[in-house]
Amino acid sequence: MSAPKTTRAWILSNPPTDMPDESTFKLVEQDLSELKDGEVLVKTTYLSNDPAQRGWIQKGVIADRMYFPPVEINAPMSSFGIATVIESKAADFPKGTLVNCLTNWREYAVIDTTLGAPYVTRVDPIPGFKETHFLGALGLTGVTAYHGLENVNVTKDDTVVVSGAAGATGSMVVQIAKKIIGCKRVVGIAGTADKCKWVESLGADVCINYRDADFKEQLIKQTEGYVEVYFDNVGGEILDLMLARVKRFGRVSACGSISEYNNSSPPGFKNWFEVIANRITIKGLIVLDAGARWPEMIKEISEAAVSGKIQVGDANETIVPTAFEDVPKTWLKLFEGANTGKLITHIV
Amino acid sequence: MSAPKTTRAWILSNPPTDMPDESTFKLVEQDLSELKDGEVLVKTTYLSNDPAQRGWIQKGVIADRMYFPPVEINAPMSSFGIATVIESKAADFPKGTLVNCLTNWREYAVIDTTLGAPYVTRVDPIPGFKETHFLGALGLTGVTAYHGLENVNVTKDDTVVVSGAAGATGSMVVQIAKKIIGCKRVVGIAGTADKCKWVESLGADVCINYRDADFKEQLIKQTEGYVEVYFDNVGGEILDLMLARVKRFGRVSACGSISEYNNSSPPGFKNWFEVIANRITIKGLIVLDAGARWPEMIKEISEAAVSGKIQVGDANETIVPTAFEDVPKTWLKLFEGANTGKLITHIV
Numbered sequence: 001m002s003a004p005k006t007t008r009a010w011i012l013s014n015p016p017t018d019m020p021d022e023s024t025f026k027l028v029e030q031d032l033s034e035l036k037d038g039e040v041l042v043k044t045t046y047l048s049n050d051p052a053q054r055g056w057i058q059k060g061v062i063a064d065r066m067y068f069p070p071v072e073i074n075a076p077m078s079s080f081g082i083a084t085v086i087e088s089k090a091a092d093f094p095k096g097t098l099v100n101c102l103t104n105w106r107e108y109a110v111i112d113t114t115l116g117a118p119y120v121t122r123v124d125p126i127p128g129f130k131e132t133h134f135l136g137a138l139g140l141t142g143v144t145a146y147h148g149l150e151n152v153n154v155t156k157d158d159t160v161v162v163s164g165a166a167g168a169t170g171s172m173v174v175q176i177a178k179k180i181i182g183c184k185r186v187v188g189i190a191g192t193a194d195k196c197k198w199v200e201s202l203g204a205d206v207c208i209n210y211r212d213a214d215f216k217e218q219l220i221k222q223t224e225g226y227v228e229v230y231f232d233n234v235g236g237e238i239l240d241l242m243l244a245r246v247k248r249f250g251r252v253s254a255c256g257s258i259s260e261y262n263n264s265s266p267p268g269f270k271n272w273f274e275v276i277a278n279r280i281t282i283k284g285l286i287v288l289d290a291g292a293r294w295p296e297m298i299k300e301i302s303e304a305a306v307s308g309k310i311q312v313g314d315a316n317e318t319i320v321p322t323a324f325e326d327v328p329k330t331w332l333k334l335f336e337g338a339n340t341g342k343l344i345t346h347i348v
Numbered sequence: 349m350s351a352p353k354t355t356r357a358w359i360l361s362n363p364p365t366d367m368p369d370e371s372t373f374k375l376v377e378q379d380l381s382e383l384k385d386g387e388v389l390v391k392t393t394y395l396s397n398d399p400a401q402r403g404w405i406q407k408g409v410i411a412d413r414m415y416f417p418p419v420e421i422n423a424p425m426s427s428f429g430i431a432t433v434i435e436s437k438a439a440d441f442p443k444g445t446l447v448n449c450l451t452n453w454r455e456y457a458v459i460d461t462t463l464g465a466p467y468v469t470r471v472d473p474i475p476g477f478k479e480t481h482f483l484g485a486l487g488l489t490g491v492t493a494y495h496g497l498e499n500v501n502v503t504k505d506d507t508v509v510v511s512g513a514a515g516a517t518g519s520m521v522v523q524i525a526k527k528i529i530g531c532k533r534v535v536g537i538a539g540t541a542d543k544c545k546w547v548e549s550l551g552a553d554v555c556i557n558y559r560d561a562d563f564k565e566q567l568i569k570q571t572e573g574y575v576e577v578y579f580d581n582v583g584g585e586i587l588d589l590m591l592a593r594v595k596r597f598g599r600v601s602a603c604g605s606i607s608e609y610n611n612s613s614p615p616g617f618k619n620w621f622e623v624i625a626n627r628i629t630i631k632g633l634i635v636l637d638a639g640a641r642w643p644e645m646i647k648e649i650s651e652a653a654v655s656g657k658i659q660v661g662d663a664n665e666t667i668v669p670t671a672f673e674d675v676p677k678t679w680l681k682l683f684e685g686a687n688t689g690k691l692i693t694h695i696v
Binding site for chain 2: 273276
């Protein structure tokens with residue numbers, strides 16, 4: 001089969017302010033450019049679905065306020081993916097190489113390999129681990145979790161509460177905090193009893209279901225004496241509650257705010273004064289700042305996984321076999337709280 | 349005249365969740381205890397009115413979350429004041445000494461001088477400065493402003509935006525940032541054209557009126573290229589706007605949130621994601637943390653005032669002559685935006 005000259009692609013057609021839906025995107029056919037030196041043509045197999053992508057398509061988003069270029073109208077939706085090189089003009093990426101790169105929502109893509117990590121990396125298999133793990137635990141997600149802990153100087157003497165604990169990042173935060181850093185206590189927050197059970201199986205001392213009627217009481221009980229660190233993946237009401245449960249001079253690692261991404265009128269913080277009265281430090285982070293620690297973190301996480309100290313298995317992923325026509329539909333599951341671990345689209 | 353055995357006092361009778369009013373407090377007569385060693389009996393002349401006091405009377409406030417003991421029901425309202433010793437069992441505080449102490453809302457009070465600074469300090473006059481300045485610029489307020497700047501490591505290379513810039517703390521932030529630290533640029537935010545003019549006379553490069561219809565456009569223009577530091581005295585909508593105007597890796601000094609103190613349903617932050625995307629650090633502060641820097645800061649501020657570098661004059665105070673029956677009424681002016689500089693009750 002000769003290499004394709006065109007690809008199907010999902011482009012951004014209608015930037016949302018609230019909940020996106022299938023009308024946010026449009027399926028089109030696009031030309032593929034001729035390969036230049038250093039470029040490869042890849043075929044996409046897996047797409048990474050990340051809450052952060054929601055920020056890249058927000059209506060009116062200002063490019064110089066983003067850590068990552070927003071998606072322009074009529075441009076393909078940005079996304080990391082696992083793909084296979086099917087034509088190559090890059091010596092280090094011969095035909096057949098597996099790559100983790102910005103495939104975006106395209107069946108085929110021309111990729112500039114000179115961009116380097118983390119935008120284009122070879123996927124060199126580790127026995128016992130699937131290639132999809134390089135999108136999650138052994139890739140961006142794992143580093144996000146680790147960097148988010150280091151960014152607020154978490155040590156073994158800290159108790160850490162983490163929201164979205166059954167999500168891709170949260171489940172790695174639980175494991176890295178408990179099993180690599182060795183934190184005194186890790187409390188998860190998740191959205192179903194099953195998820196909570198899974199989070200506890202990962203090593204959390206306890207995981208609380210925020211949909212329980214007595215969630216607030218449980219949270220108070222499980223954070224008695226207050227906690228040093230809150231790792232925030234959700235923003236909104238849970239962040240507000242946690243401002244009152246973080247210790248004097250405690251820290252909040254602001255990693256995500258999924259509860260607010262699709263809400264142009266988010267709820268107010270009733271506990272903002274706690275930041276002042278208890279001298280709380282809140283620090284935002286982006287995985288790209290991990291810098292020199294990036295490869296070290298991947299190495300530490302991989303070694304912990306190989307030794308069985310942390311779990312990076314099928315349970316850490318929700319892989320959804322998806323026809324290319326349904327790529328947005330699978331991505332939207334992110335906002336339904338449907339996934340346990342990393343939500344991955346398998347293009348079939 | 350022999351020393352009084354009783355005093356009138358305003359006690360907390362009805363802790364508020366929203367805007368307090370005169371029914372929040374009750375005027376009563378209380379016994380004064382016999383002086384023990386180290387104690388003095390004082391007569392109150394001036395009361396300090398501080399937005400922070402609102403936090404001390406919030407309904408349901410939890411003592412161990414406060415940096416300062418909340419006011420108990422039926423206890424006198426807490427307040428710093430300037431008072432004169434009329435009877436003494438403390439060698440360092442002979443009869444006639446002026447003291448800056450927690451008089452609370454009482455005409456007379458028995459004060460334990462062994463508590464020391466900042467709870468009980470002698471007021472040793474500086475030529476050209478009134479005793480009331482020791483409640484403000486040359487006291488707690490000045491240290492709050494200075495510590496709030498140092499707490500986020502402000503340097504001369506920073507542009508600082510400060511809200512509540514015509515208030516007691518804000519007006520000192522403007523002057524310390526511009527005249528002592530020597531910041532590149534200081535932008536004030538205040539609530540009337542006259543206040544803005546005054547803030548500019550203190551050294552702000554510009555001051556914007558948040559009541560102007562085009563406030564948001566002015567703010568964007570005056571923060572072009574974004575700013576390193578936002579000093580927040582108000583919280584709420586202005587804090588939300590500023591999250592989008594602070595530079596990547598910028599800092600927010602969270603000092604107060606007066607816009608929210610009387611609002612049990614504060615507005616949501618539409619720009620919370622900016623904290624993450626732009627890796628903003630938000631740090632809460634309380635003046636009591638200034639520690640060893642406290643006397644040094646007072647010294648630096650006093651010297652700058654004596655040399656005329658910063659302005660500590662009548663314009664920095666709004667002194668309201670007040671019958672003791674009207675003490676709460678004067679305090680409530682804090683929330684009307686009525687004062688320029690420090691709001692002080694002069695008991696007449």
